[in-house]
Amino acid sequence: MANPSSASSSTAESGGPAVARAVVEVAKVSKTFGTGPGAVTALDGIDVSIGEGEFVSLIGPSGCGKSTLLRLIGDLTSPTSGIVTVNGKPARRARLDRDYGMVFQAPVLMDWRTIQANIELPLEIMGYDRDDRTKRSADLLRLVELEGFGGRHPWQLSGGMQQRVAIARALAFDPKLLLMDEPFGALDEMTRERMNLELMRIWNRTKTTVVFVTHSIPEAVFLSTRVVVMSARPGRISRVVDVDLPQPRTADTRESERYFELVTTVREALRRHESDAPIAADADRIRAEGLG
Amino acid sequence: MTEVARAPRRSTEWLPPLLVFVGVLVLWEGSFTVLGVQSFLIPRPSLIWGALVSEWPTLQRGVLYTGAEALGGLAVGVTLGSIAGLATARWATARQTLVPLATGASTIPIIAFAPIAINWFGFESMLPRITIVALMTFFPVMVNTIRGLTNVEPAALELMGSYATPPGQVLWKLRIPNALPYWFTALRIAVTLSVIGAVVGEFFGGPLYSLGIYVTNQTGSFKYPNAWAAIVLACVLGIVAYLAAVALERIVIPWQRHRDEAA
Numbered sequence: 261m262a263n264p265s266s267a268s269s270s271t272a273e274s275g276g277p278a279v280a281r282a283v284v285e286v287a288k289v290s291k292t293f294g295t296g297p298g299a300v301t302a303l304d305g306i307d308v309s310i311g312e313g314e315f316v317s318l319i320g321p322s323g324c325g326k327s328t329l330l331r332l333i334g335d336l337t338s339p340t341s342g343i344v345t346v347n348g349k350p351a352r353r354a355r356l357d358r359d360y361g362m363v364f365q366a367p368v369l370m371d372w373r374t375i376q377a378n379i380e381l382p383l384e385i386m387g388y389d390r391d392d393r394t395k396r397s398a399d400l401l402r403l404v405e406l407e408g409f410g411g412r413h414p415w416q417l418s419g420g421m422q423q424r425v426a427i428a429r430a431l432a433f434d435p436k437l438l439l440m441d442e443p444f445g446a447l448d449e450m451t452r453e454r455m456n457l458e459l460m461r462i463w464n465r466t467k468t469t470v471v472f473v474t475h476s477i478p479e480a481v482f483l484s485t486r487v488v489v490m491s492a493r494p495g496r497i498s499r500v501v502d503v504d505l506p507q508p509r510t511a512d513t514r515e516s517e518r519y520f521e522l523v524t525t526v527r528e529a530l531r532r533h534e535s536d537a538p539i540a541a542d543a544d545r546i547r548a549e550g551l552g
Numbered sequence: 553m554t555e556v557a558r559a560p561r562r563s564t565e566w567l568p569p570l571l572v573f574v575g576v577l578v579l580w581e582g583s584f585t586v587l588g589v590q591s592f593l594i595p596r597p598s599l600i601w602g603a604l605v606s607e608w609p610t611l612q613r614g615v616l617y618t619g620a621e622a623l624g625g626l627a628v629g630v631t632l633g634s635i636a637g638l639a640t641a642r643w644a645t646a647r648q649t650l651v652p653l654a655t656g657a658s659t660i661p662i663i664a665f666a667p668i669a670i671n672w673f674g675f676e677s678m679l680p681r682i683t684i685v686a687l688m689t690f691f692p693v694m695v696n697t698i699r700g701l702t703n704v705e706p707a708a709l710e711l712m713g714s715y716a717t718p719p720g721q722v723l724w725k726l727r728i729p730n731a732l733p734y735w736f737t738a739l740r741i742a743v744t745l746s747v748i749g750a751v752v753g754e755f756f757g758g759p760l761y762s763l764g765i766y767v768t769n770q771t772g773s774f775k776y777p778n779a780w781a782a783i784v785l786a787c788v789l790g791i792v793a794y795l796a797a798v799a800l801e802r803i804v805i806p807w808q809r810h811r812d813e814a815a
Contacts, residue, residue: 336710355716362714368707371807372729381725385715413807439714 282345283437283469284310284333289342291328291495302328304494306342312436315463315470317480317487319526325495326473327441333471334362334439347436358386360437361430365445367422369414369429376401376410379429386433400428403462420451424458431466440472444479453514456482460509477530481522482509489529499529595777600784603777610761615785618754618763621678622746622793625685630742633690634735637697641727651698658691662749666756681753688749689742696738700731733808736801743797747790 291303302325310316318326331337332344335355346354354360361382369378379397380388388396401407404424414422423443430438444452456479463470463483474480480487484503491498503522505513513519577597583589584596591599604611636654639646662684669680704727712722754764763782770779802809 331710334714336713355714358716360714362711364707364711366705366707368705368711370708370726370729372732372805382715385712385717385721385725415807 281312281348282309283312283314283347284308284471285343285345286329286333287343287345289329289332289339289344291325291332291337292340301494303332303339304496306495306497308488308497308500310469310471312469313467315472315483315485317472317474317484318490319474319477319480319487320490320495320498320530321492322475323495324490324492326490328495329490330439330441330471330473334360336362358382358433359435360439361433361435363423363426363430363438363440363443365442367414367419367426369422369425371414373413374410375406375412375414375417375425378414378425379410379432381429382433388433396432397428400432403431403465404428404458418451419447420455423447423455427459427462431462431468436469438468438470440470442473442475445475452476452479457509457511459483464508477523477526478514481505481519481526482514487522487526489526491530498532501526501529592774592776595780599777600780603775603781604784607778607781610766611763611782611785613761614763614766614782615789617678617759617761618681618747618750618786619789619793621681621753621762622685622750622789624678625682625749626689626742626746626793628682629686629689629746630693630739632686633693633738633742634697636690636694637701637731640694640698641701642723647698650694654691654694657687660687662688662752666753669753670757675757676759680757681750684753685746685749688745692741692745693735693738696734697731700734701727703734704730732805736797736805736808739797739801740794743793744790747786747793751786 286306286308289303289306290301293300293302306329308316318329320326328337332339333346333351335344335346335351344351347357347359349357369375370381373381376394376397379400380393383393383396397410401410404427406421406424406428409417409421414425417425426443430440444455447455460483470483472480472483481503482505487501487503488497489499489501490496501522505516505518505522581597584594589596595603636646636650640650641647665687666680666684669683673679673683701723708726708730709722712726717725751764751767754762755768758765760766760769763786767779767782770776770782
């Protein structure tokens, strides 16, 4: 507020009324893998701005570059052209400042560490002292409802529990931004739905900005405030769907009429860039899954 | 609960090989007596046992001496192999210079090298055998250390990258723990090689009671059961060393065993 430059921030230019400060700003970003005739354009002309407290899903067919876009935001890879800004600074600076937490499709837990020590890994690296670490990990174990499991080892936990540990680890140092790369992709449908509810509960409490990569339409609609639909070859943003479902999202959300409408909207946005397979049959399947 | 469940499984693991072992001994003893197989070919177990008992004072010294050589060479080889592996995984220059050198060194025929090592250090010294054993064990340890340090899950490296982890901490918190199972696999190989290396090295020189020299001398004077008693002891030495390595592995990296069982 005391910052005089805040008046001319980029969110003002985008014209949205009372839009929260942008946490992630992706401007004219392209990413090409390889050179010469074998080069593959993973992303082409991507523009996206993600405000504070938003939950944005990136969805699209495989090869649309949604994971690459997430990695660009996290500075785990660099754009061929364009600029990625996180918390108002270059993505690299933001990574070095430890501005975000990341959750992968696999939990990537260290087998030689207990659950508690796994959650404390980033805290150790960032030089928190022992008391702080113990306190933080205890809080986080409570947050992901794994109290009493701190002394166990990863192999003693189910897949869903392991992924909760990964989420706790990503939140351990209180990052403003959470990057999630198909975190529930390897889980069965039942566990995935439970994890979605869990994630909503955590998100409502922490108010962290989330960028979430998924290939599941129901998951994207259920979780997000906005769904960014991408198309492949080259990876482009084909449509952005605002999800106006009421907060907090609960199991009932999945049964509301508006939810089905939005699922259909996202589905059709995805379809437009693909072959014309029967849409009605799929919508029925989603409806059945949602009600079952 | 798992501890209770594991206990009975232990005896079912150990019992069959034990029974087979005893069975083979009985069959060996019986058939050799009936068929009248000459003891210079292979003596009966009872003859070997007799030799073991009567020659124990000499054999005991031999086991201790040869064991010390194996252990000394193992310590040198494993230490150098680990250091070389660490350096190689850390610095590209080390990778380019050390690996070809180490590969070359590992192809030196031990039989040819043993007399030269004796030339260097003299007959009575343990050093020729320690050098030989170190040379034999260095390579598998280095190769496995490199593999363990570099064969890290890409997502785990990305995770460390997302925390902007300094390279030293990536090494300490990710690469080294990741390398330990590979390193222990190498240790198992190195431990068995060390006893073989020490005994073979002794064929070219060493004190009279050392196992290698003892086997050579006893065979030369047709005391085959004595020679076999020494061979049996060399085997026992190797087995004990191997079991010690396995036990150490279970203490240091207990997670690996659980991971194997879960898989």
